Amino acid sequence: MACDCSKKEKGKKDIPKNAKIIKTENASISGKKTIYFDISFENPMPGNFCMVWIRGIDEIPLGCSYENGVTFQVVGDATAALDKLKTGDTVGIRGPYGRPFTLPDSNENILIVAGGIGAAPLGPLADFAFENETHVTTVLGARTENDLIFEDRFDRCGKLYITTDDGTKGEKGFVTDVLKRLNLAEYDRIYVCGPEIMMKNVFAICDAKGAIDKTEFSIERYFKCGVGVCGACCIDESGLRVCKDGPVFPGNMLKSTEFGKYGRDASGKKITF
Amino acid sequence: MACDCSKKEKGKKDIPKNAKIIKTENASISGKKTIYFDISFENPMPGNFCMVWIRGIDEIPLGCSYENGVTFQVVGDATAALDKLKTGDTVGIRGPYGRPFTLPDSNENILIVAGGIGAAPLGPLADFAFENETHVTTVLGARTENDLIFEDRFDRCGKLYITTDDGTKGEKGFVTDVLKRLNLAEYDRIYVCGPEIMMKNVFAICDAKGAIDKTEFSIERYFKCGVGVCGACCIDESGLRVCKDGPVFPGNMLKSTEFGKYGRDASGKKITF
Amino acid sequence: MYSVAGVELKNPTVLAAGVLGTTGASMLRVIENGAGGVVTKSVGPSPVFGHANPSMVALECGYINAMGLPNPSYLEFGAEIKKVKNGQKIGENSAVISSIFGGNAKEFVTVAKHLEKFKPDAFELNLSCPHAEGYGAAIGSNPCQVEEITKAVKDEVNIPVWVKLTPNVSDIGKIGKAAESGGADAVVAINTIKGMVIDIKSGWPVLGNRSGGLSGPMIKPIAVKCVYDLFETVSIPVIGVGGISNAEDAIEMILAGAAAVQIGSAVYDEISVFEKVNRGIEDYLNENGYSSVEEIIGLSHKLK
Amino acid sequence: MYSVAGVELKNPTVLAAGVLGTTGASMLRVIENGAGGVVTKSVGPSPVFGHANPSMVALECGYINAMGLPNPSYLEFGAEIKKVKNGQKIGENSAVISSIFGGNAKEFVTVAKHLEKFKPDAFELNLSCPHAEGYGAAIGSNPCQVEEITKAVKDEVNIPVWVKLTPNVSDIGKIGKAAESGGADAVVAINTIKGMVIDIKSGWPVLGNRSGGLSGPMIKPIAVKCVYDLFETVSIPVIGVGGISNAEDAIEMILAGAAAVQIGSAVYDEISVFEKVNRGIEDYLNENGYSSVEEIIGLSHKLK
Numbered sequence A, B: 001m002a003c004d005c006s007k008k009e010k011g012k013k014d015i016p017k018n019a020k021i022i023k024t025e026n027a028s029i030s031g032k033k034t035i036y037f038d039i040s041f042e043n044p045m046p047g048n049f050c051m052v053w054i055r056g057i058d059e060i061p062l063g064c065s066y067e068n069g070v071t072f073q074v075v076g077d078a079t080a081a082l083d084k085l086k087t088g089d090t091v092g093i094r095g096p097y098g099r100p101f102t103l104p105d106s107n108e109n110i111l112i113v114a115g116g117i118g119a120a121p122l123g124p125l126a127d128f129a130f131e132n133e134t135h136v137t138t139v140l141g142a143r144t145e146n147d148l149i150f151e152d153r154f155d156r157c158g159k160l161y162i163t164t165d166d167g168t169k170g171e172k173g174f175v176t177d178v179l180k181r182l183n184l185a186e187y188d189r190i191y192v193c194g195p196e197i198m199m200k201n202v203f204a205i206c207d208a209k210g211a212i213d214k215t216e217f218s219i220e221r222y223f224k225c226g227v228g229v230c231g232a233c234c235i236d237e238s239g240l241r242v243c244k245d246g247p248v249f250p251g252n253m254l255k256s257t258e259f260g261k262y263g264r265d266a267s268g269k270k271i272t273f
Numbered sequence C, D: 001m002y003s004v005a006g007v008e009l010k011n012p013t014v015l016a017a018g019v020l021g022t023t024g025a026s027m028l029r030v031i032e033n034g035a036g037g038v039v040t041k042s043v044g045p046s047p048v049f050g051h052a053n054p055s056m057v058a059l060e061c062g063y064i065n066a067m068g069l070p071n072p073s074y075l076e077f078g079a080e081i082k083k084v085k086n087g088q089k090i091g092e093n094s095a096v097i098s099s100i101f102g103g104n105a106k107e108f109v110t111v112a113k114h115l116e117k118f119k120p121d122a123f124e125l126n127l128s129c130p131h132a133e134g135y136g137a138a139i140g141s142n143p144c145q146v147e148e149i150t151k152a153v154k155d156e157v158n159i160p161v162w163v164k165l166t167p168n169v170s171d172i173g174k175i176g177k178a179a180e181s182g183g184a185d186a187v188v189a190i191n192t193i194k195g196m197v198i199d200i201k202s203g204w205p206v207l208g209n210r211s212g213g214l215s216g217p218m219i220k221p222i223a224v225k226c227v228y229d230l231f232e233t234v235s236i237p238v239i240g241v242g243g244i245s246n247a248e249d250a251i252e253m254i255l256a257g258a259a260a261v262q263i264g265s266a267v268y269d270e271i272s273v274f275e276k277v278n279r280g281i282e283d284y285l286n287e288n289g290y291s292s293v294e295e296i297i298g299l300s301h302k303l304k
């Protein structure tokens, strides 16, 4: 693997940088939001994440969805607090961290499969492909039309299939419904991010179609340190750390792992999906 | 001043390096000795010193008299212990430290005034001058013929005057007797090292002859840290540190200082010469 | 095989507690990377979610963390111990040391008695975590409590008991002595050192817990001194931990008196640090004409 | 002018004890390089030559030293205090704080009463040196002795008394409280931290005294935590010292609660560090709309 899993030089201080919010914008009608900072991430690669510290509340991992921005949905305390911040407010950010997606060549044909907020780390990959004139097909799913994000970003770089659970936009159903129909042999690489249950199904289809070797999945686990030391995010049975050896894993590295079956909460207790 | 007073990079570890003695040789008939190590000093400049750690005894400053050697006389515990070490024994060395002599240009005329073991840091200067074809005059003094060191080293690079207190070699008397006769206007630079009482007299003569601005004196004070922090070696009234701002000082920086009058012992108590 | 305080280690490098020790699979990966033994994360009487993030950040010459002893409780953790005991390749037997904590002797005993069933090779009593109120160092700086808890666990279990000490005391030798009196088979020094880092742009202390424990290269000289002092004070083996990231560091710790070393933060740079350190120790022994690690344990004490 | 605990400082940066404080001339040079005050080397009841060399070496991210409190005794040192008091340019008045030590209250009082004649602006009681048997931290980790000695000196002198604390205790707040009860006008934290470095090639501990005290960048997070804790515990000013080598470090210490900072080891790189730090603090205040250092002392405590 040619990727550089650890960007940080040995012995380099790496505490959260103070970042001022310079713009906030709705990413979806339902209120998923993108916030932009006055400082950019240092050489972010598509698939990298950052740790965003909402002071006094918590620090959480979010995908680097822009050079200087993150896109999130409110699910609990930290995201709710982040949602309330306004232009001029500050947070702490560190990163970019983690193993990114493998970048496609310009003559390659790629497939992007994104579910819900899972589109966040895939946005920069689409941008890269667009600039690089890579041929892109995207399957973008969400619960409803109002939950869709980055439609334009995926649309401009190739063919875009949209699915919504309720049919309010695109095809009624799941991304997997589209995936089943596609001839995966056409694609050199397949990139996936979304809810784990969705990714599990995508995995199964790709596997069945003999395409698993060209997949990369960006997965989520509970992060404490975020830098590969504490072990909170390790997956069974490989013992690989999602924060440092991932969050992007080739599909074949997820075979016979806990992926799609269970994860762990902050205490380390197993939580079945 | 163009010299680089502190050779060490910020934050770089600098503990004594283990150095094995590969050769010992008498530097004088009376038993002044040179010991050579299996490791060389890093870019030593004439006038630099090192700290030599005779483990279990003490660590003392000694001039770098060779690229990988020091030359010393026995005066107390540490030097006596050093004197007993044999080929294959080890000491700890750190350095080179301190502000060195200003190197002469090849077209310059220089005068070296060395008394006793004070010739040690001047040896490398003579070597440099020799290689550089600088014209050198040396006044080399010692108590007796048996105490002289580095005669050949000074001899080969120009004119050598020798004085001994008892007249066993060269002129009977002191280096100052020769100095008084010399036309100091002929020299671009004058380098001095020896017992402080000798240097005091050399200083007076150079000053009287209007030559003080071209002198450099290498002086000694009690060193504890050796690296410019503790303050043990500071001289009145400038407050300059002999270990870091020196040990080589231009003569004019020694005017109206304690030089030639008093120093301090390890406790910081003044000791009059 | 390398025997320390009743534990058979594959080699003298051991994974330190709280680092990559949440799951059996993770510890097996560390063993594959050369560790002669692993210490599990510290497990206590009830589930703990730990402090809010940030829980660990890298500093110029080390790290600061305040995880807050997250663990799923002893009732959940046995399976992970079992996995790492049983998951090793045949013939490869890296030891598994179960780190446990509690607020008092009774809690320690409850946790130990339950986890002993899963056959760890030893217990390590965490009497040293600096940022868990009522636990760790809060107890571990009191020699009486250290002795009492050690004794209570020793009385109830049949495997060796190591006691991990905090450097945040005036005299670590005294605490080591207390552990020894309680029957400890070894002392482990050191846990992290209390510290704090403030982001001057915002004024906020950086960790979710505000303050935390320092680890990594910056604490090595403190750890070496603690190990040196303990070696002079106690007769049981001392296991050295704190700031080891290469063979030189490990050797320094062994010369100071460590019978084995633990490595934690250095996995930040490379999990294969264990392999690298072991190779380096071997080379040092060969180059200097020693035939075993035992010959150099505490060697510095003899040079006077 | 900047007033802290009864002492008028030219600015909030002060030279730390034991660094470039052997002679009046040296301290004057430090003042010319921007220090708002200087603390003299610690002076005791009788002449001390100190430990054998090596007495200080540079490490990767700090320093270790064991000078052993060398000093010519209080009977010799008055002249140096006088020199630095009288040698300053007219209108420039950097404070001179006389650091003193003794083995008990009586010795402290003897030294203080004599040196007071030479008109230092304050005393700093060294109850914290980690490598001087029977002195410093040996006494300073006992709250009763700290209170007793502080009180004894306070009772006998008419200038402010600062008490310098050791971090080598379980709870520095407790020691700070003891100093406060004894009447201290300020506490100074921290002195160096016990440590040891071994040369693995020879096996020898590097310092003449074998072990010593750590200073420099590596101890900053420990110092910040101590200052933070003391700020919560005592009502007298806290003076922060440990690992400060630039303005950011100083500001971090002030946000943690320091009313002024002391700088020691950083003179290794540049004596002009005082000037640089002061300029940086000014810039920070301006950029962030503060009008004085006082406004940011302990600010981090309010952010919750």
Ligand SMILES: Cc1cc2nc3c(=O)[nH]c(=O)nc-3n(C[C@H](O)[C@H](O)[C@H](O)COP(=O)(O)OP(=O)(O)OC[C@H]3O[C@@H](n4cnc5c(N)ncnc54)[C@H](O)[C@@H]3O)c2cc1C
Pocket: A049, A058, A059, A060, A061, A062, A063, A064, A065, A070, A071, A072, A073, A074, A075, A076, A077, A078, A079, A080, A117, A120, A121, A219, A220, A221, A222, A223, A224, A247, C053
């Ligand atoms: C690599 C990675 C990239 C991510 N990228 C994005 C993104 O771009 N946009 C986005 O909206 N979300 C993203 N997430 C998920 C995001 O981190 C969680 O939604 C967020 O942490 C929830 O925090 P909370 O306090 O609002 O919710 P809580 O109420 O604290 O928790 C709700 C759920 O969020 C998850 N969560 C909470 N804290 C953490 C944590 N420290 N680490 C991991 N998961 C946590 C848990 O599953 C938890 O059950 C990403 C997660 C990971 C691991």
Ligand SMILES: Cc1cc2nc3c(=O)[nH]c(=O)nc-3n(C[C@H](O)[C@H](O)[C@H](O)COP(=O)(O)OP(=O)(O)OC[C@H]3O[C@@H](n4cnc5c(N)ncnc54)[C@H](O)[C@@H]3O)c2cc1C
Pocket: B049, B058, B059, B060, B061, B062, B063, B064, B065, B070, B071, B072, B073, B074, B075, B076, B077, B078, B079, B080, B117, B120, B121, B219, B220, B221, B222, B223, B224, B247, D053
């Ligand atoms: C910059 C410098 C360069 C020197 N170069 C040489 C040299 O090339 N050859 C040589 O023979 N001598 C040199 N000396 C002097 C040498 O350091 C002393 O002779 C030596 O330290 C004596 O140690 P001792 O234990 O044998 O004697 P002791 O009995 O300990 O002391 C005898 C005298 O040596 C001096 N001395 C002792 N310890 C120290 C110390 N730590 N720092 C400074 N002086 C000390 C004191 O004046 C003392 O009174 C140099 C000194 C300095 C400062």
Ligand SMILES: Cc1cc2nc3c(=O)[nH]c(=O)nc-3n(C[C@H](O)[C@H](O)[C@H](O)COP(=O)(O)O)c2cc1C
Pocket: A225, A229, A230, C016, C017, C018, C019, C041, C042, C056, C063, C065, C067, C069, C099, C126, C128, C129, C164, C190, C191, C192, C214, C215, C216, C217, C219, C241, C242, C243, C244, C262, C263, C264, C265, C266
């Ligand atoms: C993230 C992290 C978590 C830790 N958790 C524990 C723990 O649960 N129990 C324990 O005894 N020590 C814990 N420690 C302390 C380490 O085991 C070790 O004593 C310390 O980090 C010093 O070693 P190092 O410098 O090699 O990291 C933890 C350290 C870190 C960095």
Ligand SMILES: Cc1cc2nc3c(=O)[nH]c(=O)nc-3n(C[C@H](O)[C@H](O)[C@H](O)COP(=O)(O)O)c2cc1C
Pocket: B225, B229, B230, D016, D017, D018, D019, D041, D042, D056, D063, D065, D067, D069, D099, D126, D128, D129, D164, D190, D191, D192, D214, D215, D216, D217, D219, D241, D242, D243, D244, D262, D263, D264, D265, D266
């Ligand atoms: C060489 C040296 C000598 C010291 N001597 C003393 C001393 O005599 N009295 C004292 O209270 N502290 C002494 N200290 C401790 C310093 O005053 C200071 O508390 C410590 O070095 C931490 O600050 P720093 O990191 O800025 O050096 C000494 C420190 C050093 C490095």
Ligand code: FES
Pocket: A222, A223, A224, A225, A226, A227, A228, A229, A230, A231, A232, A233, A234, A241, A242, A243, A244
């Ligand atoms: S979150 Fe700590 S190792 Fe991944």
Ligand code: FES
Pocket: B222, B223, B224, B225, B226, B227, B228, B229, B230, B231, B232, B233, B234, B241, B242, B243, B244
């Ligand atoms: S010997 Fe310490 S400053 Fe010169």
